[in-house]
Amino acid sequence: MQTSHTITARDDVDILSIDNQYASARIALFGAHVISFVPKKDGRERLWLSDCARFDGKTAIRGGIPVCWPWFAAHPDNPDLPSHGFLRNQQWHVDSISETAESTTVRLLPGDVNGPGFHHAVEVTLVVDIGKQLTVSLITHNRDNEAILIGGALHSYLAINDIDSVTIDGIEGPYSDKVSGLVQQDSPRPYQISGEVDRIHTSPVPAVTVTSAGEITHLHQSGHNSVVVWNPWVEKSRTMTDMPDDGYRQMLCVEAAIAPMLSLPAGENLVLSQRIG
Numbered sequence: 390m391q392t393s394h395t396i397t398a399r400d401d402v403d404i405l406s407i408d409n410q411y412a413s414a415r416i417a418l419f420g421a422h423v424i425s426f427v428p429k430k431d432g433r434e435r436l437w438l439s440d441c442a443r444f445d446g447k448t449a450i451r452g453g454i455p456v457c458w459p460w461f462a463a464h465p466d467n468p469d470l471p472s473h474g475f476l477r478n479q480q481w482h483v484d485s486i487s488e489t490a491e492s493t494t495v496r497l498l499p500g501d502v503n504g505p506g507f508h509h510a511v512e513v514t515l516v517v518d519i520g521k522q523l524t525v526s527l528i529t530h531n532r533d534n535e536a537i538l539i540g541g542a543l544h545s546y547l548a549i550n551d552i553d554s555v556t557i558d559g560i561e562g563p564y565s566d567k568v569s570g571l572v573q574q575d576s577p578r579p580y581q582i583s584g585e586v587d588r589i590h591t592s593p594v595p596a597v598t599v600t601s602a603g604e605i606t607h608l609h610q611s612g613h614n615s616v617v618v619w620n621p622w623v624e625k626s627r628t629m630t631d632m633p634d635d636g637y638r639q640m641l642c643v644e645a646a647i648a649p650m651l652s653l654p655a656g657e658n659l660v661l662s663q664r665i666g
């Protein structure tokens with residue numbers, strides 16, 4: 390398959406652009422952060438990127454697919470450690486780009502897998518596969534001689550037509566609601582959004598669809614133990630300097646998460662994966 394790949398700079402961040410028969414995608418090497426995926430079958434951008442996102446090579450990019458690792462949100466024991474770990478705030482490099490008849494595969498490696506709050510012998514690889522669908526896989530290999538605790542998320546910001554028109558299908562079971570602090574026993578049906586949501590759904594469903602104004606985005610995930618749904622709504626958006634005040638209307642995060650953390654035995658791999666189409 391004919392693939393073109395180029396690297397250009399956006400402010401202080403290098404962006405790898407991939408274009409093949411089936412889709413185009415862009416990956417910021419700061420954070421190994423996929424910021425765009427457009428399948429050619431319909432030309433519709435699947436990922437939301439904030440108009441105010443910072444590309445300064447220091448700040449986590451608002452939008453796309455932040456790679457959260459080795460924990461999700463606040464560290465369970467130390468709230469002073471960075472939210473969502475430290476991989477989204479560091480420079481990665483491209484290890485390889487390969488092709489089959491169906492897709493282009495980019496393998497990326499982080500500069501350093503140790504950081505504040507985490508010192509273990511591990512290997513981390515992000516594999517981004519661009520074809521009719523986008524598949525992002527975060528692979529952790531435990532090279533330590535004991536089990537280690539790993540958490541994280543593929544924190545996907547989906548581009549939607551308008552938040553008022555969104556319906557989410559496929560999510561079921563209980564969730565902990567970070568906005569109210571309560572554990573709810575059942576996911577809403579129909580699942581629509583009419584205010585701030587920050588929910589950890591503890592049933593690791595494999596397939597979710599998000600419909601907005603008749604446009605359907607399909608998600609498939611594996612290796613997760615929860616699905617997070619997040620929309621900051623209007624008040625919180627106003628407090629975020631890298632988010633337009635009305636940005637919440639065009640985005641919805643549906644995240645394949647490992648929250649709570651899992652024990653990864655010595656010598657084993659943990660593969661957290663999400664497919665978007």
Ligand SMILES: O=P(O)(O)OC[C@H]1O[C@H](O)[C@H](O)[C@@H](O)[C@@H]1O
Nearest residue numbers: 462472473567587588617619642
């Ligand atoms: O602002 P960030 O650190 O990127 O986090 C953005 C959001 O990520 C997740 O969805 C969390 O559940 C939220 O509590 C958090 O606000």
